[in-house]
Amino acid sequence: MAQTTLTRSTRARETTVAMKILMAVTGVIFVLFVLMHMYGNLKMFAGPEAYNGYAEHLREFGEPILPREGLLWILRVALFTSVVVHGYSAFSLWNRARKARGTPYVNKHPIATSYAVRTMRWGGVIILAFVVFHLLHFTTLHIEIGGDYQALSPYERMIVSFEFWWLWLAYLVVMVTLAFHVRHGVWSSLATFGANKKRRERAINLVAILAALLLVVGFMLPPTAILLDFIN
Template sequence: MITNVVSTTVTTKRKARDTSVALKIGMAVSGILFVLFILMHMYGNLKMFAGAQAYNDYAEHLRTFGEPILPYEGLLWILRIVLLAALILHAYAAFSLWHKASSARGSKYVARRTLAQTYASRTMRWGGVILLLFIIFHILQFTTLTIQLGGNYLQMTPYDRMVVAFGEWYVWVIYLIAILALTMHVRHGVWSAMATLGGNKKRRQDTINLVAIFVAAIVLVGFMLPPTAILFGWIS
């Protein structure tokens, strides 16, 4: 009787642990996909410094990539579907892990604070909400062209839309808030992903932190350069 109870308890704990590990791996993999997309998106935005022709050609190339094997905008739709699936997985895993942690709060399992419980990790949830709201806003502004701030986007090239949009100071402020949230998310996310996927050895922690900070800094500077240059008239 006692043996059965102990066995059941051990099995339950093992299943809970395995579920948590699977959720963390799901978060790590989906997070890596997002970081790769973010860096690719940042690269495209930086083409603003190469001039209108280069930026518009890049935007058109994304739409015609793979033709005639892929339909027009085929690559973009593949990316959108993959990113949407990754977003759902990321959000589900984040909520599930948060719920498990909340339920276990006060137990010895979570009593000891670890390195991961930094300011960034404690604000990841709210940062994620900010990013989700910004993604919706960003899509409505630059993909569906539903929100048109500064002019009629339907009659503009992709380059002109960027110039007109970020010529408005409040759009720059909205973007800055979102990028700061993204930077914090990326910094903690890179560290967490490397830890989850086995790179968080004690002797490597300093290196992992430096890599995470470096990637986050690149994201912050890379994404804010074009809007800032537009706002101050360096790109027009």
């Protein structure tokens, strides 16, 4: 009986570690995709020719081995899969912790003092909803804001979209949410792989904060420039 209990306990620990590794890996995939996307968006400052040319290059990449937009759809599927797997792993870990405590997940005095830690779950839900909206908005063009997207270039779609202040504000909320998520995610990933030793704690914390700030500033620069009519 003791052996069976020990085996179950060992399996539970191994599964928990595997889930944490899965969360770390899918989180890294998501952040890399976001950074690449941010790089592309910053080409808005180089003008329509540069931005549209970059967008067309991504569509044509890999032809004729890949169909047109083949690479983009591979990346999109990988992104969406990573987000779903990341969310499932997070929910599974939370559920395991709740059951291990044997009491409902109610804590009026959270141990973690970091706001990022306390908002990870709801932040994840917001980010998942945003990914779906973003794909429907700029990829499949099912959501059109400000014009007929089929008749517009990628550059023009960005312009007509972010002339609306409420869309700019929605993106700002999502980017700040993502920043908190990434801030804690970078720390957790390094902890999972055993990199956050005490002597490196300050440096790792700085890296996590800088990564979060980079995403907010990098992503919000083009929409802000459009809203303020610096890009038109």
